[in-house]
Amino acid sequence: MQLGWLALFYAAYFAFVGLYSPFLGPYLKSIGHNLDVIALALGMMQLMRIVGPFAWGWLADHTGNRVRWIRLGTFAGFCFAALAFWYQQTPSHLIVLVLLLNLSISGLVPMSDSYAMERCAGCTGQYGQVRLYGSLGFVLAVLVFGAVADRFGFASYPFWACAMLLLGFVAALKFTPDSPRVTSTENSILFTGSGFKRLLLPGPMPLFWLAAFFMIFAHGVFYAFFSLYLLEFNYSEMSIGGLWAFGVMCEVVFFALQARFFKRFSLNTWLCVSFAACAFRFALTAAFPEYGWLMLFAQGLHALTFAAHHTATISWLRENLPVKLVVRGQAMYATIAYGLGGSAGTFLGRFAWEWGGPASAFAMASVSGLIALLLGWRFTIASKQPTSALLSG
Numbered sequence: 001m002q003l004g005w006l007a008l009f010y011a012a013y014f015a016f017v018g019l020y021s022p023f024l025g026p027y028l029k030s031i032g033h034n035l036d037v038i039a040l041a042l043g044m045m046q047l048m049r050i051v052g053p054f055a056w057g058w059l060a061d062h063t064g065n066r067v068r069w070i071r072l073g074t075f076a077g078f079c080f081a082a083l084a085f086w087y088q089q090t091p092s093h094l095i096v097l098v099l100l101l102n103l104s105i106s107g108l109v110p111m112s113d114s115y116a117m118e119r120c121a122g123c124t125g126q127y128g129q130v131r132l133y134g135s136l137g138f139v140l141a142v143l144v145f146g147a148v149a150d151r152f153g154f155a156s157y158p159f160w161a162c163a164m165l166l167l168g169f170v171a172a173l174k175f176t177p178d179s180p181r182v183t184s185t186e187n188s189i190l191f192t193g194s195g196f197k198r199l200l201l202p203g204p205m206p207l208f209w210l211a212a213f214f215m216i217f218a219h220g221v222f223y224a225f226f227s228l229y230l231l232e233f234n235y236s237e238m239s240i241g242g243l244w245a246f247g248v249m250c251e252v253v254f255f256a257l258q259a260r261f262f263k264r265f266s267l268n269t270w271l272c273v274s275f276a277a278c279a280f281r282f283a284l285t286a287a288f289p290e291y292g293w294l295m296l297f298a299q300g301l302h303a304l305t306f307a308a309h310h311t312a313t314i315s316w317l318r319e320n321l322p323v324k325l326v327v328r329g330q331a332m333y334a335t336i337a338y339g340l341g342g343s344a345g346t347f348l349g350r351f352a353w354e355w356g357g358p359a360s361a362f363a364m365a366s367v368s369g370l371i372a373l374l375l376g377w378r379f380t381i382a383s384k385q386p387t388s389a390l391l392s393g
Contacts, residue, residue, distance in 0.1 A: 005174040006116050007130050011137030012168035013074075013108060018141030019161050020045070023149065027085075027157040028094075037091045041098045046346070048102035050339035056107020057331025061324055064178060066111045071172045073111075076104035078165035085158035105165075110330035113314050115175070124311050125259020131311070132255035139248050146241075199325060199332055207379035208316070209336050211275065213344075214372040215309060216337040218278050218365035220345020221352075226285075229358050233289045243295055247302035254303035258311055267316045268380040274309035275376045277301045278369030286362035305369075 021042075028038045056073060060066040083089075084097035113131075120126040145160055199205065230240050254261070262270065281301040288294045317329040345365070352361040 002119050002174075002176055003116075003126070003130050005171045006112070006119065007133040009070075009112060009168050009171040009175075010116075010131060010134035011140075012164045012171060013105075013112075013137070014134035015137035015141035016105075016161060016164035016168070018138040019145055019157070019164065022142060023145060023154070023157060026149070027154040030154040031088065033091060033094070037094065040095050044095070044098045044102045046339065046343045048099065048106040048339075050335055050343065052103050052106025053110050053331035053334035053339070054328065055331075057110055057328035060107070060111050060114075060327040064324075066115050066327060067172070067175045067177050070108060070111050070115070070175065071169065073104050073106075073108050074165060074169040074172050077101055077108075078162060078169055080104060081162050081165055082158070085161055106334070107331060108168075110334050111327055114318070114327045114330050115178075117314060117318050123259070124262040124315055127315075128255035128258040128307075128311060132252045135248050135252045135255065139245060139252075143245075199321075199329055204379035204382035207375050207382060209332070211271070211372045211375035211379065212313065212333055212337040213341040214368045214375065215275060215278060215305075216341035217345040217348075218282055218368040218372070219305070220342035221349035221361050221365040221368075222282065222285075222345075223342070224346040225349055225353060225358070225361050229285070229289065229362065230295070232358050235292075239292070243299050246296060247299035250300045250303040251307040254307040255311070258307070261308070262311070262315075267312045267319070268376070268383060270308050270312040271316065272373060272376040272380065274304050274312065275369055275373035277304035278309075279366050279373055280369075281305055282362045282365035282369060286359045286366060289359070 025038045025042060028041060029035075033041075056069055060069050063069075080097050080101035084094060084101060089097065116130055117127055120130065141160075141164070145157075148156060148160075227240050227244075230243070235243075265273070278301075281298045284294055284298045313333060314330055317333065318326055321329045345368070349361040349364065352364045356363075
C-alpha cells in the first residue's frame with residue numbers, strides 16, 4: 001500500500017510541475033502582470049533548485065525523518081501557492097510568495113526518491129513502476145488543463161495548482177515514518193571526511209558531479225528552447241505538443257520496464273549509455289530539424305537521457321553513499337545538476353542561439369553530452385581503482 005501512496009504523491013507533484021512550467025506565465029499574463037514579473041516568477045524554480053534541495057536534505061538526514069519534511073514541504077508549498085494565486089498580489093508580493101513556494105517544494109524530489117528507493121529495497125524495477133506515475137501525472141496535467149484553458153481561459157488555474165499540492169500532502173500523510181537509523185557502523189570506503197568533503201571529494205565523486213552538471217546543462221537548453229526551435233522550422237503547435245508527449249511516454253515505458261534493462265548492465269554502464277544518447281540526441285536535433293521522423297526518433301531517446309539517467313543516478317548514490325548521507329547526496333544532485341547545470345544551460349543556450357543561430361544552441365547541448373560521456377568513462381575507471389587510490393582522491 002505504501003507504494004500506492006508514493007505513486008499518488010509522484011503523480012500529484014509532477015502534475016503540479018506540469019501546471020507550473022507551461023502555464024504559470026500565461027496565467028500571470030492573463031491577470032495583468034508584465035513580462036519582467038513573469039520572467040522573475042518563472043526563474044524562482046531554477047534559483048531555489050540551487051539553494052533549496054541541500055538544505056532540505058540536511059534537515060532530513062540530520063533528523064533521520066524524511067517523511068516529516070516531505071509533509072511539511074508539501075503543505076507549505078500548498079499554503080504559499082494559495083496565497084500567491086488565489087489573491088491578486090502586487091508584483092513584489094507575488095515574487096516573494098513564488099520564491100517561498102519553490103523553496104518549500106525544492107527538496108521534495110530528492111527526499112521522496114530516497115524514501116521510495118528504500119521502500120522498494122533498492123529494486124530499480126519496482127522504483128521505476130512507482131516513479132512512472134510522476135510522468136503520467138505531468139502528461140495528464142498538461143493535456144487536461146491545456147484543454148480547459150483553451151475553452152475557459154486561465155481563471156481556474158489557482159484551483160488546479162493548489163489541488164495538486166494538497167493531494168500530494170494527503171498522500172504524504174499516509175507514508176510510514178522513517179525507522180530510527182543506526183549510524184555507528186558506516187563503512188562506505190568512499191567517505192572518510194565530513195560534511196561537503198564526504199559528498200564532493202572522495203574517489204570518483206568530483207567526476208560524477210561534473211558529469212551530472214553537463215548532462216542537465218544539455219537538457220536545460222532542450223527544455224528552454226526546443227519548442228521555439230521547432231517553430232523556426234514551421235512545425236505546428238499540435239506537432240510540437242505531440243513530440244513532447246511522445247518523449248514523455250517513452251520515458252514512462254522505460255520506467256515500467258527498467259527492471260529487465262538494469263539487470264543486464266552495471267549502473268556505471270547505464271550512466272555512460274545515457275550520456276552517449278544525450279550527445280547523439282542533440283546532435284540529431286541540431287543537424288536535421290527539418291526531418292520530422294528524425295525529431296520523433298530523437299525524442300524517443302528521452303527514455304535514455306532522462307529515465308535511464310535518473311534511475312541510474314539515484315541508484316548509484318544509494319549504493320555508494322553512507323546511509324545517513326543518501327538524502328543529502330540526492331539533494332546535491334538536484335542542486336548541482338538541475339539547479340546549476342539546468343540554469344547554466346538555459347542562460348548560455350540563449351547566447352548560443354543569438355550568436356550562431358538556433359542550431360548552435362543544440363550543438364552546444366550535444367557537446368555537453370559528449371563531455372558528460374568522457375567524464376562518465378573516467379569515473380567508471382576511478383570507481384574500479386583500489387581503495388587506497390579512492391581515498392587519496
